[in-house]
Amino acid sequence: MKRVRIGRTSDAPESWAKRLGWLALIWALSVLGLGAVAYVFRVVMKLAGLSL
Incomplete structure (x- = not known):
């Protein structure tokens, strides 16, 4: 069987x-x-009262 390059x-x-x-x-x-992802974390933290 031959190999084809x-x-x-x-x-x-x-x-x-x-x-x-x-x-x-x-x-x-x-x-x-x-x-x-960072924006979503920021929104979640703001909703939870952890951010200003």
């Missing part, structure tokens, strides 16, 4: 740009998610 046909600069784009997207979504 599958090579990449894309260019390296495009691949790096795509990887950096995904990294930036994941980072932005994680920052927005963390901000949403």
Whole structure:
């Protein structure tokens, strides 16, 4: 049984740009998610009288 080697046909600069784009997207979504969780905690604490 022969092994077939599958090579990449894309260019390296495009691949790096795509990887950096995904990294930036994941980072932005994680920052927005963390901000949403912090806001919910703030609202809950205010409702409970623990915050000014």
